[in-house]
Amino acid sequence: MTPEEEDINRQPVIDMEISSLVLSGSPRQAGADLIHVEAMAAVQQELPPIVVHRPTMRVIDGTHRIQAAIRRGENTITGRFFDGTEDEAFVLSVWLNVSHGLPLALADRKRAAERIALSHPQWSDRRVAAVTGISPGTVADIRRRMTGGSAPASSRIGQDGRVRPLDCSAGRLLAGQLMTENPNLSLRQVAKAAAISPETARDVRNRLLSGAELVPSRRGRDAAQPAAKGRGRDRHTLNLVRTGERHEPMIDRAVVIKRLMGDPALRYTDTGRNLLRLLSLHAHWAKEWETMVDNVPPHCTDVVADLARQFADLWADFATRVPGHRVAS
Template identity: 40%
Template sequence: MSARPELHVITEAETEIETPPAVALAVVVAPETGEAEPVALDRLLGADSPRLSGESREHTLALAEQLRLCPPILVNRRTMQVVDGVHRVHAARARGEATIDAVFVDVDPDEAFLLAVRANTTHGLPLSLADRRAAAVRILAGNPAMSDRAVARATGLAPNTVGAIRLRSTVQCAQSNTARTGSDGRARPESTVEARRRAGAILSERPDTPLRQVARETGLSLGTAHDVRERLRHGRDPVPDGQRVRRAPRRRDRVPREPVAWSAIRAQFVKDPVVRYADSGRAVVRWLDARATDREEWRDMVDDVPDYWVDAMIDVAASCAREWQQFARELGRRSNS
């Protein structure tokens, strides 16, 4: 199998540029890898071209005059379809040639189209803005896990334009909303919010977990895993403010839960790095240690209060209950915001 040509992509400004054929011819770049070999023109099938308008007759005639200076065309060995160089094929036929030099690749149709878009974005007759937008829609349909930046590099569009096309496209699927494959071939979550939350939970439960392991378990990069750990150490949320999404308000009439004793959750609470590494977190622990009681621990104290202090102690207990209720209400407001 011939090696696939490495097609270097040069992102163009996102405007439709009318390039004269002579200029377009001058910027044709030959593939850098793969051995060229002559192939009979009558063996070649039409290209699956990203050009919506089809062949440019003017460009074909310009190429026919200087065909010997042009690089080999690119052909998919599986189908014998022209991947890149359809105008050169038309020019060769116009000159009465029987063969043309070609470099072969062995790829599936989606990969072939992606190669065609990359090639036509970097050299030859420029693709129009409409061509590149249509190509982005098709690439997303065949490769929904590709990141916006990777599609942008292939099509010459801006990443935010690709993102807008993805949102409008009817080809969205669950896969495209969970992970994206970047230009380096690595799959990463589309949004790091949930992955950061998971990383925070891992580091809270297992503070000594190596960052590389955290990165593997969550799909985050090593640098992002490090950022999560540093944020926790400084008592900050593992997700930066700009990435957080306001939660939908919870119903205030939620079903009361079973009472939870402070002693039942204390060990897990104090292991949380947000609590452990922050002065404010440690202050909360000390405050709760001094004030929270275990369920029904008070029963042992009822008979120990002198009779003449009972009425006063009732007022104290009621006051404490009101303070705890107010504390719970304030926490509830945070939960609902």
């Protein structure tokens, strides 16, 4: 949950006159989906509160709920107010529409990323990607197209709120020096000392082990991949959080699972709730994956690796047996 969502959830839920609300300015360019509206209107229980930008009365989240309420013949709807700027309201609108309910179309997410990159130029590609549900590489392509190849900023703010340089060559070299002088340092300790991300620190360690250059060439992301092997295992396959081999836009797993948790077909059945619990566990611990990998006791590595492969096989079998799902050959 974002800080903005936490602030909204602390706001009181009040009845709002539907006639007083502004529905324009949504990141959903095609407008409301009539089938989704009809499905919501048919639900007998009260709809969740909408979110409204208090200064403009523009609806941030809940257009479909409003249309469903109108279908029911209602004049009011419950909602909460958000008091940020219009740019902040748009970011929040995109995030909420990506994280639950009917997902935004890819074209809508790309347009939203373009607007957010303009209004928040200090944000990193990953931070914009996390909000819009597209890959960081796609955000980078959008930025390059917008700037026409002009010089980028020297640093940006990441998802964790920390400022990091775009060129981390010096940080990579320092990390390599620290690892050489003190091999017992953890990746997080090295990352903090060198002002780089833990994943960059991991790449530096892999490059040290393979004898590759610590600073990768700028020919593309794939140039950094040959160094992904270390400690006798293919580290390329261990990184479940991100990979350089995906070229299709990918919505963050936590975002997808949060959307699934709002689906009545899953929420209100025992098997659906069990499935959501399993998926949520994976999403929750994904952020700690690197730490867990680094801290598996040496005497447990074979057993843990074998169990991980067995569970992976179970999920792969599950994926092939889901009705209507086709596995790429």
